[in-house]
Amino acid sequence: MKTQLVTTAALALCVSAAGTVFDFEKDLGGGRYDRRYAKLNTATPLSGSGSLEIDTRQGGGEWNAAWSLPKGILKSGESYRITFRVKVLEKQQDAPAHLLVLARPLSASHGLSDAGMVTLENVGKAEFVTFRLNIPKAPDDYSLQFHTHFKVHALVDEITVTPAKLEAVPAQPQAEPAALPEKLPSGAREFQVDPAEKRKQKIFNAKEFGVSADSPDNTAALQKAIDAVRRKTPAKLVLDPGVYRFGGDKPVLFDAITDFEFDGQGATLLFQRTGGRQLVAIHHCMRSEFRNFTIDWDWESDPLASVVKLESVSPKLETVRVRFLDCDRFPKQEVRAAD
Structure with a gap:
């Protein structure tokens, strides 16, 4: 546009x-x-x-x-x-x-x-x-x-x-915690979801579509596999065990699939994004199962946070000084600190 x-x-x-x-x-x-x-x-x-x-x-x-x-x-x-x-x-x-x-x-x-x-x-x-x-x-x-x-x-x-100038705001003493109500919410009633249809199920391996642990970005290849399997359900798409990297700004999208299984077999989907708000998106799917995989962020290349060390506390406990231990080694130096 x-x-x-x-x-x-x-x-x-x-x-x-x-x-x-x-x-x-x-x-x-x-x-x-x-x-x-x-x-x-x-x-x-x-x-x-x-x-x-x-x-x-x-x-x-x-x-x-x-x-x-x-x-x-x-x-x-x-x-x-x-x-x-x-x-x-x-x-x-x-x-x-x-x-x-x-x-x-x-x-x-x-x-x-x-x-x-x-x-x-x-x-x-x-x-x-x-x-x-x-x-x-x-x-x-x-x-x-x-x-x-x-x-x-x-x-x-x-x-x-x-x-506006930055000003120190003294910490307030912690108030007594409020008593919990006698009746706590218990959540929704149990409901049942139909499993994927497995009769005449066809099995596909994502590596057949170019998904590889050696690739720096598997987004397009895995999306190609998902889109191909969508037209051949009942179907099961599997990943070989390993770590698979994903980049760019588009999510891995499972959209409008019925009677489908995605089995990561213990694989890790490791993301480092340049934009977008979603990593994996599941939309409008019915009788679909997603299991045995981990979604993680590439902390070594692009850390999202830093551990801090408490260095000093003022005598009246009004201010503290902390040091961000990892900031000097962040690959991206435009890190924003927020309270």
Whole structure:
């Protein structure tokens, strides 16, 4: 899908002690915007003579980038207080639709480097939103962006970006734990799922389709095997024992398969992703069984966290100092620390 981004020549903002303000009185504020989804509303603004109108009801996909602050407003390594007015006028009813406000590099096409996120889904209610952002030191093109998930119609106004200093917050003494209720939820009643049909079952080995423990990325090969077996059920797809690597940004997808078995025979599916939110996805399958495999992340190449060492505690137990033991050896140095 082609994204139509436009940058306006004039900046509809003012800088004061209260911060940088985008009030949309004259134009769309000098940042990037998609002309299909963002425009200036002067007929029914939230305040003043104009508001930013975001509308993805016509032709919007699942994720739609509508508008973002100009590059350079959010400085690397700095903290900010963000406020704005918003009113969600309408949203798609048959999908989890919402307005999404996030801090993301303009150069990024995924959410792995997001520094903060707020979702808004209350329809018909004008809201004043405020939150805190800590911008990582790299990359240097973080921007506050407004996206939609599915189809949304909303008004936004008076976006204010105010520098904020980091302050130590003393830990509070732990309160007494609340007593548990006498009757705890016991979960759903037991139910039965029909097993896969095994009569006349055909057995396939994933290596026949190119899946190999020596391959740096088995995503396409395993997907080819799944798609081929889908048309030949009842069927069983097996992996030889071993470690199989997966990369890219597409999940391993089992979709619309009936009377199917996937047997990993103890294999490990080891992932290292460049984007996307799913590793393995199972959609619309009936009488299907998935067993004997492990899903793991390639921690050696791309660690997701670090063990910390407690180095000191203040005399009044108000602050602590910790050291992240593994950060100096992380393959990716743009690691974001978050509380």
